[in-house]
Amino acid sequence: MGTLSGHAPLLNRQRERAELDGLLGDVRSGRGRALVLRGEAGVGKSALLRHTTGQATDMRVVRAVGAESEMELAFASLHLLVSPLLDRIEKLPDPQRDALAVAFGLRQGTAPDRFLVGLAVLTLLAEAAEERALLCVIDDAQWLDQASAQVLAFVARRLLAEPVGLIFAAREPGRHFHGLGDLEVRGLPEQEAQTLLRSVVRFPLDERIRDRILAETNGNPLALLELPRGLGPAQLAGGFGLVEAQAVPARVEEGFRRRLAALPAGTRSLMLVAAAEPTGDAALIWRAAGHLGVPASAVEPAQADGLLEIGTWARFRHPLVRSAVYSAASPPERRAAHGALATAIDPASDPDRRAWHRAHATLEPDESVAGELERLAGRAQARGGIAAAAAFLRRATELTPDPAGRGARALAAAQAAFEAGAPDMALELLGSAEMSPLTELQGGRAARLRAQIVFARKRGGEALRPLLDAAGRLSRVDAAQAREAYVDAVASAVFAGRLGEPGLLRTVAETARTAPAGPLPERPIDALLDGLVARFAEGYAAAAPQLKRALQAFRQEARRDPDDSMRRLGLTYLVAADMWDDQALHDLAEHAVQAAREIGALHFLPQALTYRATVHIYAGHFDAAATLVEESDAILKVTGHAHFGFASNVLLSWRGGAEAPATFDAAVERTVTWGEGRAISGGHFGSALVYNARGRYQDALARAERACEHDDLGLTGFALLELVEAAAYSNAPEAATTALRRLEERTTAAGTDWALGVLARSKALLTDGQAADLLYREAIEHLQRSRAAAYLARTHLVYGEWLRRANRRLDAREHLRTAHEMLQGFGAQGFADRARRELLATGETVRKRTPGTSGGLTPQEGQIARLARKGLSNPEIGAQLFLSPRTVEYHLSKVFSKLGITSRNQLAEALPDQGDDGA
Template sequence: MSRGDRGPSLRGRRSECESLEQLIASVRTGQSRVLVLRGEAGIGKTALLDHLAASAAECHVARATGVESEMELAFAGLHQLCAPFLDRLDRLPTPQRDALGTAFGLRDGNTPDRFLIGLAVLSLLSDVAEDRPLVCLVDDAQWLDQASAHTLAFVARRLFAESVALIFATRSTTDDQAFRQLPEMLVAGLGDADARALLRTALRGPLDSAVRDEIIAEARGNPLALLELPRSRTPAQLAFGLGMPHAMPLASRMEQGFLQRLLPLPVDTRRLLLAAAVEPVGDVTVLWGAAERLGIPPGAATPAAEAGLIEFGARVRFRHPLVRSAAWRAADVRELQEVHGALAEATELDPDRRAWHRAQASTDPDEAVATELEHSADRAQARGGFAAAAAFHERAAELTPDPVHRAARVLAAAQAKLQAGDFDPALDLLATAEAGPLDDLGRARVDLMRAQIAYASSRSNEAPRLLLTAAKRLEPLDIELARQTYLDAFSAVLYAGRFARAADLTELAAAVPRATTDRNHRGDILLEGLASLVSDGYSASLPITRRALRAFRAEEISVADGLRSLWVTSVVAADAWDDESFRVLSTRYVQIAREAGALSELLLALNAHLIMLIFVGEPEAAASVVDEARALREATGSERPLYEVMVLRSWQGRAEYALPLIEASLTDVVARGEGIGASVAHWASALLLNGLGRYEEALIPARAAGSCPQELAAANWGLVELIESAARTGATDLAADALERLSAMTQAAGTDWALGVEARSRALLSEGDPAERLYREAIERLGRTRIRTELARARLLYGEWLRREGRRLDAREQLRAAHELFTTMGATGFSERARRELLATGETARKRTAETRDDLTAQEAQIARLAARQRTNSQIGAQLFISPRTVEWHLRKVFTKLGVSSRKELSGVLPDAAQASAPV
């Protein structure tokens, strides 16, 4: 089976061809399809791709091929595939356009997030398919560079209704994790009859029956083996079975066969083939430029082409990747270096390929080449190609003559590995760097990177101590980096919470004042406030933390500063019972993370923002956050606990969904050492059970949530739930102790949110007129805040108290208001409590349930809610990581199911947004 085979000439592949033709038919009807053709070298994957291309009449066909020597160049394979369509780049949403343009080196910009690049490619391919269906064929996918492989796998998982087919061909033995979850077709060997028939086409003379059987057995139906193995034997061996070669792996035998066919070729032809093998993209201009420098005449191509080993057309194309590897293996080191050197001179437009060729041509340390590689690493890093940057830095270090510079470049390679998420190789490089002559700043950076790896890889409770050590070492060397590291250490301590070492927290608080040198710098003020919280206590720290919150609210925040600081400031705002700062800062955190395409940070930002939205009682916005977090988690493969879903389901009173999530989250956060996650999970459980009136069950999680004050806001909320559950179960001593701890904070905070919650909690432990005054104070104070959920709970508790006092008419007023608020906010547990209390007063409240008209799917409900808020298809697609065309496809189904014809009509017919969101 040759590369030129088409359609019916693919012997023994009827089933595979029919499946591929059906795939094309589906794409022509507006669907998308993804398939991985997996099989050994020579099994016929490329021939099937050729057949697919020939079958795709009236479709766009785009092709790319992975090349082993190209694996160190970021986005090289992706650029091959997208290059024909880059004139459409300006049609993408601005963040996507900038991300993809930066990745391809077409424009300067901030380092793009790899998932934003993936979304940009999805949008680009979808846009191309608007004209006619698009078929993308990626051969030798096992040799794609890492950035391209991950991006294309991301796109493949998000294709749905774009009329795009994305087909990968890869080796069966390749550990290509990027493609493991995609639909596959295993390309097996031909059956015996087809194998024998194909073998006959390769013969030009007699064949001994024993030799025939041996070749058939050895080839195992591999078409290329059937065609090539006879060529590796002499006529005597074929006719009489004399001198049969010894056994070796089939791929090696085929490569050996190609090698045998290379040896008789003229020397210049072999050198030309070697240059073509080393030049990764088949650029004819570059190849002939290198050939001229090597003194290879143009006629040297003819013998190789006549032997069927290579094609010289618009691009250079080997008959099979094994021909490329055979040409490579046939050369000695000196020949390879000469070819790389010639290619470096011939490569004028691509500085990174030129630098790589120069590096491979170098035999001795060469600072000029190392510097050029360093520049390539910087360019790769700016495009988001961290794995490529690491490779450039590593090779630069190998070529660096000066030991000090060499150690610094190894450190740079470790940093790039860390950014790529390759933690074990990064640690190995750090060990290598430490063995070199690092200066004090270099050793401090080693400490910092070890700490960052510990924090990023598992949120380990080792991270605070390691970050503290790094920050101390950085103080006399780089005060700004030290300040940032101290803030990272505080983030790590807050995250670890109960799992952090008390000594680390005390030592961290003691060390911070040395790094806070600017009394007007908001970062210094925030650090000072956090240190004061640990050293001096809650009340003493509040004036400082409030100054920091005001500064963060009032001043512009850069992307880098926002991503580093806004999680901590949002938590501090909630801990200070500052509802306005909590709203502003958590909203800004989401905006910055989303606009910057910092998707790893966006999930954390959405978690904080979701809790704020629940407190202010915005169910539609909360449901939208859960939708976005679900899409983000799926798109990025994140394994972070489902905090946002767990909290929303608990607030909604949906125990059947919330309790399993809480249990799973607790198991996960304990294993990861995330104390703040444990506190949030316990608080969510207590909130759920109190809302359902299951006070005895709520006691245990409420006590656990409020037991660790170093976990800040969630611990405060845990005390609130503990007071209610303890008071309702007669555990008055427990409730009084929790109230005393809560009051110490709320009195110091002095906000209406804090004092309103304290008054409501104190009323639960009071009787008569004092209780009533406290309930009224709570309602008045909370009514002045944005925190509608706490206001609704105050009205419910007051109404319950009034009913028990026998004041039914007064109780109805409060219970009606509570029932309406809870129903509007989608809190069915609390709403049902209010309904039952109203029933006990003699008044019936309608029991409202969520209706999902015509059974909208989860994704349809997500899209419908966003469309009802007048988001465009592009905006919806960007938020949910799907293409605008898929959004439109879903919207047509939504309109049909809901019986509407426009977005304006959606808000009037959608079910309650908080309830319609499908369970996770």
């Protein structure tokens, strides 16, 4: 084969080459694009990358290669890719510059969110591309460390108006790259495969053997090139040298091993050092080789055989060569290579990598090495590498000689692994911790963590008993942690809902009542626990004062300690909804989104966006809600976190689509499999709302009754509203009266304008004459003082319907017209059509308008336009929405065109008011 520069020419590949050439054309024209080349090892992805870079001589090209041994070192591959561009780091906005510098270990600082790092990389690439179009090539993307993969996928999804191209080559792309442009690279067609095989097998080949090779390699170019090497004519002619059918990569790797065995010992040692240090730093590799006594001439046989090339960087012919080199070495040989690398690394400039190699060079337990790993785990985590911290702590656990110390480190490693999204590793480490002598506090923490892992996997009640057991253990040694565990247990019971045993919530509340007193001064979470205990043990009215106090404490805490309040937002939001506290809902969600945007916390932002979207829905800002739902979904595709479907389901309900009930039923079936009974109530509530909007009151009544069968925190009150309306219009007085009695208990105790407004509305539906008229007016007065414009519009609707039946047509038209205009403007099409039918019945002509008068703007265009209307610059908008300034400019040009304006100053008048920017 010769040297690495002597690659075989591409055969066929017209389809793949056309796609890649099209990407280069887009980049040259100023349009950013990303593409994933997907295919098995050796199928030709690297050859296609070489072809593409060869065609990109007019562009700047930067490269990175994923390395399996680097997968636990945060940002390792990303650093390799962008290091040639870091001379521009000072041009970045301060928060982005600082995040990138901390992530790459260029300076000390608190852990940056990896998607603030992503925004910094996006800005850096866009800045570099201002001078010359930029092509980024990432090979072996299946081995990118998680942080690098998330950041690069984030950047790939935001390329639009930047002359930047990203090409990823991977055997099987990870979840981070799902949804990107995808090009599968398959094996060569038979004719081209035969041509390639003949290029390396120069002697006559038995047709049966030839056909077997072609069939088993399935057209894989590397397998066709490498499989026959090392086998003589006799072996090939009769097939004696061929192994039984097996995966191509394994056979190809075995071929590389045979070639390695023929190399001198010094050459194999040099190659092993290069394989163990995947950064490819040639100077480091030579220093380490020197410590092993390997001469510089040792590289010559490897280069002559086309396996390794060392210039400024060390490069293997193929990743499987690296794999073959490392796996073929004995454990002592590997430890020697890692030890030489540790010795060669400057501990001041790269302590993380030095500690990693030192740990892999150590066989017996060694407290000095374990201690260094533990200390550097904190440094790795401070740089944003939770997965790296988990890996460091795990190895530190293995090297800890003292059993008690080993248990403590295993517990810390398990916690880090859980936070890094590796529950299986966390459970393995927990098992190790529990085999060690733990203190009572450590044992309680271990029990709680095990239960939290169960709850994270299945949000139903399966985690309840373990959480209660952990809380009981912690009660004896740490009151604060015990109370937090009890809150987790209540949350588990809340999500289990009707799928839990009868009286479950009350039982859990009574158990949690035994929790020890919390620390002083009282923490918000302690007030929350006391309020939830009262809510489920004593009832809504008894708990209302305590839950209001807890909400106020969390609203204040959100300003002092946003991280802590964010972690509890899911539960506090449900409490605020349960209390009909529209101001608390608004404040908690708005602060959470603002805080997440400011610090770039994309791990939390999707959840915050979901809750903020729901607040928008209640306010009638459906377009703004849809924008946030879209943004949340886009981020979740990058992060791979669980989907937050609540806001999208509520929005679908209010928009009144006929398909909504079937959609909800299908979603319920999925969630029930993991024990989330609360989703059942949510599905029935959403269906009841849709049926009420469409005037199918009997169907709405049946669904609402099912939704109200279980007391679900933050949900049952809304379902009772639908039940009262459906029963009133279905002539079901007993069901209506019973539901009204339950609703009145809640709304009276809540006492907000929203609560009192929906109570007066519900009473009016069941009342006649002057009393009904007064109740409707009272409801409108209360709701006008609230943020619940959607419920205000529905109140105008039912009041107008009542007035029409009372033959007060002029008064009816006023309220029905108001309802129709509001609901049509919101995009609540089902309710708007109901109002339109009622208006027609009064004799009024109604023009049916298209909902959402936003000039045809997409949700993202609308969001950018609203931020621009507030006076934010393009860089400021980009920082909030994680876009490059150039992409913001591109979207604004489309906004101006659609709205028929020419400047930002005209946005205030031209842009319909759909609430704020969604922050």
